[in-house]
Amino acid sequence: xxxxxxxxxxxxxxxxxxxxxxxxxxxxxxxxxxxxxxxxxxxxxxxxxxxxxxxxxxxxxxxxxxxxxxxxxxxxxxxxxxxxxxxxxxxxxxxxxxxxxxxxxxxxxxxxxx
Amino acid sequence: xxxxxxxxxxxxxxxxxxxxxxxxxxxxxxxxxxxxxxxxxxxxxxxxxxxxxxxxxxxxxxxxxxxxxxxxxxxxxxxxxxxxxxxxxxxxxxxxxxxxxxxxxxxxxxxxxxxxxxxxxxxxxxxxxxxxxxxxxxxxxxxxxxxxxxxxxxxxxxxxxxxxx
Numbered sequence: 001x002x003x004x005x006x007x008x009x010x011x012x013x014x015x016x017x018x019x020x021x022x023x024x025x026x027x028x029x030x031x032x033x034x035x036x037x038x039x040x041x042x043x044x045x046x047x048x049x050x051x052x053x054x055x056x057x058x059x060x061x062x063x064x065x066x067x068x069x070x071x072x073x074x075x076x077x078x079x080x081x082x083x084x085x086x087x088x089x090x091x092x093x094x095x096x097x098x099x100x101x102x103x104x105x106x107x108x109x110x111x112x113x114x
Numbered sequence: 115x116x117x118x119x120x121x122x123x124x125x126x127x128x129x130x131x132x133x134x135x136x137x138x139x140x141x142x143x144x145x146x147x148x149x150x151x152x153x154x155x156x157x158x159x160x161x162x163x164x165x166x167x168x169x170x171x172x173x174x175x176x177x178x179x180x181x182x183x184x185x186x187x188x189x190x191x192x193x194x195x196x197x198x199x200x201x202x203x204x205x206x207x208x209x210x211x212x213x214x215x216x217x218x219x220x221x222x223x224x225x226x227x228x229x230x231x232x233x234x235x236x237x238x239x240x241x242x243x244x245x246x247x248x249x250x251x252x253x254x255x256x257x258x259x260x261x262x263x264x265x266x267x268x269x270x271x272x273x274x275x276x277x278x279x
Binding site: 028049052053063064084085106 | 148182
């Protein structure tokens with residue numbers, strides 16, 4: 001069970017030369033690190049992850065959310081709806097090459113909810 | 115709520131806040147939010163695996179930001195790379211600026227005891243102001259409560275929240 005205080009403090013990107021933290025990402029770095037480690041498989045115990053790298057991943061994730069949300073909003077708009085639905089998201093995933101990697105996620109999330 | 119390591123996601127609240135900032139006037143169904151959350155995790159897995167591979171190819175033991183940036187390029191998220199790099203540049207500038215400022219402070223020649231004394235003064239002042247602000251707020255609450263009992267029937271709630279969560 002992660003220490004919430006620890007998770008919170010890593011939300012701030014700390015400049016190594018002077019200790020004052022600057023908030024640069026909305027995502028907790030400790031969480032990002034754990035998710036990254038899960039993906040590394042065997043290498044997770046051997047590899048170190050530079051803090052700056054976690055920050056880049058956090059940034060990229062924020063950009064990802066923006067991209068998928070905006071792409072899907074276009075579909076919501078085209079369908080003249082005010083609410084973004086699962087179906088709109090599914091369309092985005094199916095039609096965009098960049099998001100093709102999400103097909104599996106789509107199916108397992110669907111199964112979990114319905 | 116027990117979560118296995120594989121089920122870890124980014125915090126839902128953080129994601130909701132981001133979505134709200136990006137699409138202020140669109141409602142997002144709850145199941146869509148759930149899907150986006152899982153997609154984020156999948157995205158992080160994808161980038162991490164790729165970065166790890168690149169790191170291995172270079173026979174390094176630490177995954178560096180450069181590995182992550184190359185992974186983004188390789189996976190077709192090249193424009194993320196640019197945006198991320200710009201933010202990194204901003205960070206460096208902020209950090210450099212702060213370093214310059216702290217150097218300037220050292221050169222002012224104020225002895226440490228004096229600085230300490232000034233700091234204590236500022237803290238005391240801040241505590242006093244805080245106490246006053248709290249007192250003021252308490253009074254306002256009392257006042258509002260009084261008004262409410264005198265005018266029953268006036269609702270204090272704001273407009274309906276159109277968030278779906």
